[in-house]
Amino acid sequence: MENQLNEIVAFPVSEGYKMIPMKDIEYIQSDGNYCKLFLSNGIMIHVSRSLAILQESLNERICIRTHHQYLVNKYYVTDYIKKDGQLLLKSEKKIPVSVRKRKNIVDFFNLIP
Numbered sequence: 001m002e003n004q005l006n007e008i009v010a011f012p013v014s015e016g017y018k019m020i021p022m023k024d025i026e027y028i029q030s031d032g033n034y035c036k037l038f039l040s041n042g043i044m045i046h047v048s049r050s051l052a053i054l055q056e057s058l059n060e061r062i063c064i065r066t067h068h069q070y071l072v073n074k075y076y077v078t079d080y081i082k083k084d085g086q087l088l089l090k091s092e093k094k095i096p097v098s099v100r101k102r103k104n105i106v107d108f109f110n111l112i113p
Contacts, residue, residue, distance in 0.1 A: 009058065011037065011047045018045055022062060027095060028054055028071040040076070040091070064108045066097045080105055 009025075010017040020037065029036045030051040037045040047054070055063070055071055063071050066087060072095055079088040085102065087095045097105055105111070 007059070011045065011054075012049055013045065013047060018047075020045070022059065022073070023075070025063075025073050026076045026089060026091060027073060027093070028063075030069040038093075042091075064104065066095055066101050066105065068098065070095050074108065077109070080109065080111065 007022050008019050009022060010019050020039070024039045024041070026038045026040050028047075028051060029038065031046070033048075033050050035047045035049060035051050035054055037047055039045070051065075051069070051071055055065055058071070062075070063073055065071050072087060072089070076089045076091070077087050078090055080086075080097070081088060081094075082102075084094075085097045085099065087097060087105070089095060
């Protein structure tokens with residue numbers, strides 16, 4: 001699993017490509033046909049691909065789609081707030097979990113019922 005986190009992914013940006021280790025990506029937010037990558041150091045990068053394309057390209061054992069607008073790196077998740085339908089990240093950012101994706105969260109994190 002450590003190798004997957006150290007994997008460097010080349011993301012298309014307006015100037016060319018930005019090389020980013022998977023371990024630095026906290027979450028990705030859809031912005032129409034583009035996306036915003038939020039990194040653990042607080043930097044946000046605009047990527048010129050849709051969330052669906054990024055989801056296909058990224059490791060499904062590390063990232064989970066929580067909502068039509070969000071893809072989250074599981075290593076930054078600290079809590080699942082079931083009643084609010086949100087994931088809490090290490091940065092204290094709250095990411096929504098859609099009703100349709102809630103079962104996926106339970107399965108992905110091996111939550112004990």
